[in-house]
Amino acid sequence: MEIEIGRAKRGRRVYSFDDIAVVPSRRTRDPQDVSVGWNIDAYHFDIPVLGAPMDSVVSPQTAIMIGQLGGLGVLDLEGLWTRYEDPEPLLAEIRELPEGRATERMQQIYAEPIKPELVAARLAEIRASGVTVAGALSPQRTQELYETVVGAGVDLFVIRGTTVSAEHVSKTVEPLNLKKFIYELDVPVIVGGAATYTAALHLMRTGAAGVLVGFGGGAASTTRATLGIHAPMATAVADVAGARRDYLDESGGRYVHVIADGGLGTSGDIVKAISVGADAVMLGTALARATDAPGGGWHWGPEAHHSQLPRGNRVHVGTVAPLEQILYGPSPVADGTANLIGALRRSMATTGYSDLKEFQRIEVVVAPYRPH
Numbered sequence: 001m002e003i004e005i006g007r008a009k010r011g012r013r014v015y016s017f018d019d020i021a022v023v024p025s026r027r028t029r030d031p032q033d034v035s036v037g038w039n040i041d042a043y044h045f046d047i048p049v050l051g052a053p054m055d056s057v058v059s060p061q062t063a064i065m066i067g068q069l070g071g072l073g074v075l076d077l078e079g080l081w082t083r084y085e086d087p088e089p090l091l092a093e094i095r096e097l098p099e100g101r102a103t104e105r106m107q108q109i110y111a112e113p114i115k116p117e118l119v120a121a122r123l124a125e126i127r128a129s130g131v132t133v134a135g136a137l138s139p140q141r142t143q144e145l146y147e148t149v150v151g152a153g154v155d156l157f158v159i160r161g162t163t164v165s166a167e168h169v170s171k172t173v174e175p176l177n178l179k180k181f182i183y184e185l186d187v188p189v190i191v192g193g194a195a196t197y198t199a200a201l202h203l204m205r206t207g208a209a210g211v212l213v214g215f216g217g218g219a220a221s222t223t224r225a226t227l228g229i230h231a232p233m234a235t236a237v238a239d240v241a242g243a244r245r246d247y248l249d250e251s252g253g254r255y256v257h258v259i260a261d262g263g264l265g266t267s268g269d270i271v272k273a274i275s276v277g278a279d280a281v282m283l284g285t286a287l288a289r290a291t292d293a294p295g296g297g298w299h300w301g302p303e304a305h306h307s308q309l310p311r312g313n314r315v316h317v318g319t320v321a322p323l324e325q326i327l328y329g330p331s332p333v334a335d336g337t338a339n340l341i342g343a344l345r346r347s348m349a350t351t352g353y354s355d356l357k358e359f360q361r362i363e364v365v366v367a368p369y370r371p372h
Contacts, residue, residue, distance in 0.1 A: 048274070058076065074282070122135075132156065193214045
């Protein structure tokens, strides 16, 4: 539905997760009878949760913990763990930085070069634990470091940026040819963010196993304020799910997984992301609230220390419970920030759905929620 903004411009009405809700059906189920597992390529996960590649969320140790709890922790291969032998003092310093000094000091800390030997060592540490290994690079760094990453034995490779396109145009540098790159790689690739039907369809045609949906929409992002760009997530996920459906027909049956990435602060947001078509969710803020997360109650992404144009902040999200309780409960709070998987199971059971694929077909209503 288009709305007239003024005589010369019209805009499409779009929706965030706060604007929608799911509706019960004619049956209910027991929560223990509900399956929340999902598969991507040859890999099975008990829960549809990926830990976002952000230094405040995923360290090698928390990647292992998330894996042991049934999810997938994705390590940022451009973060502190691949720049410093011992990043713990720097994490402590970032937590203590005064507000007006945080961005500038983080730019200095992250100016330290990435060391390929540390990339290999961190991935080897995760692999030694026996969990599925995933690492993330920005499109700009992928050409430079992917051989190191693949050589270290990564299972899933993530190319993650504020926005990633299959048609990057540059007059000065040779852009990453995603289709050629993915074709030549021996491991499944998850790529994004994408926020529109067309962008996602092009990414699916590159051979990606999964597409991340989102555009700087997380709690630590200021992309809307700095660039004027914003993609409300309910519409973005539904649009990309539409691209998945059409690509499934176009390709003769190739299913590309849709992973919501951003705007997922509570269990209700996770429920709604899956209801509009996501196969899984990538969580930043929700996991940064764990008492054992590396950020210690603070949260920031790579946008927060961009050398030229920071588009994010270090934000205080507080701590709620240990990581296992954040995912599986029991929850010490009633605000949807803990027992995320228990809440997802209960929502699916209450509305009568037995697995995630079924739940993508649930009835959704537009019912804007404005918490007091």
